[in-house]
Amino acid sequence: MKIAVIGAGAMGLRYGILLQEAGNNVDFVEPWEQSYRSIREQGGVYVSRDHENQHLVPVNVFLPSEYHQTPDLAILFVKQMQSEEAMEACHHFIGENTYVLTNQNGIGSVDIIKKYVPDQHIIAGIALIATVLDAPGKVDFMGAKGAGHTHLANVTEKPDAFTHQVVEEFQKAGMNPTLHTNYLGTLWGKLLMNSVINTLCTLMDITMGEYVAYSGAADLTRRLIDEGYAAGLADGVRFMQSREEMAEIIYHESSEVNPLHHPSMYQDMVNNRPTEVDYINGYIVKVARKHQLKAENHEMLVDLLHLAEAAKQLKAGKD
Incomplete structure (x- = not known):
């Protein structure tokens, strides 16, 4: 399969390299010029697993303006806030038969992709795979080989032959895909997890395991889940897990799967990059307001996260 990965950050690199190693023809199209230049100068991407065995993986990388091939996928x-700019820069190589897949954190990019691709050619979903970008062109795969899962869903909720081919390639790449026919339910499951783990771990400068070890974590998790469920149900979301099951997933992922992991929002914060809080907790607040509901806990977390971003920028300016 001919695949173009738009974005050579932590998750883009992990998906692309795993799919390349599984035998696919993969190109990286990188809008971030610093990352593009690092990968070109290195002759590839430096890959580690759990901070060990760093090695160089040769890859093809292009700026959007340089890329003129037509991928199958x-x-x-x-990042969510970069989706509009990235799709505008890359739409020239999206052919009439090209499918676009997104497993980004938060919700919002599908509405942007729809401007360039018909609904039947959009595959969305979520990634439960921990990955860290140590520097441009240097990525750390967290967890044992084959660890982590992906969940995919067609926006139309009608899987076709190409979607099943994508699932097959993801399986060959050790990405443990599950294909669903509940598009919004799939996305909202990860949205709720991120609204708890990403935001709180970032604000408090703690790992996922440290969060769930806190004596009040279960109550805090439940309050955030309840607000999210109320907003989602009002918006017509068919949740795939009960509130209790969602809380258990958050606990399991944090205590057993990635207890030492700092989520992606934390990585953005420490590297002075804008976070995606407006597309995670902020999205829940937006949907709640749409239905005259309150999501006060999520609203407070959005404000606190932006305050933390501003404080870090202020401190960086003084140093």
Whole structure:
């Protein structure tokens, strides 16, 4: 399969390299010029696993303006706030038969992708795979080989032959895909997890395991889940887990799967990059307001996260 990965950040690199190692023809289209230049100068991407065995993996990388091939599949893996700019820069190589897949954190990019691709060619979903970008062109795969899972869903909720081919390639790449026919339910499951783990771990400068070890974590998790469920149900979301099951997933992922992991929002914060809080907790607040509901806990977390971003920028300016 001919695949173009738009964005060579942590998750874009992991998806692309795993799919390349599984035998696919993969190109990286990188809008971030610093990352593009690092990968070109290195002759590839430095890959580690759990901070060990760093090695160089040769890859093809292009700026959007340089890329003129037509992929079977384009995987969008930039930050949510960069989706509009990335799709505008890359739409020239999206052919009439090209599918676009996104497993980004938060919700919002599908509405942007729809401007360039018909609904039947959009595959969305979520990634339960921990990955860290140590520096441009240097990535650390967290967890044992084959660890982590992906969940995919067609926006139309009608899987076709190409979607099943994508699932097959993901399986060959050790990404443990599950294909669903509940598009919004799939996305909202990860949205709720991120609204708890990403935001709180970032604000408090703690790992996922340290969060769930806190005596009040279960109550805090439940309050955030309850607000999210109320907003989602009002918006017509068919949740795939009960509130109790969602809380258990958050606990399991944090205590057993990635207890030492700092989520991606934390990585953005420490590297002075804008976070995606507006597309995670902020999205829940937006949907709640749409239905005249309150999501006060999520609203407070959005404000606190932005305050933390501003404080870090202020401190960086003084140093």
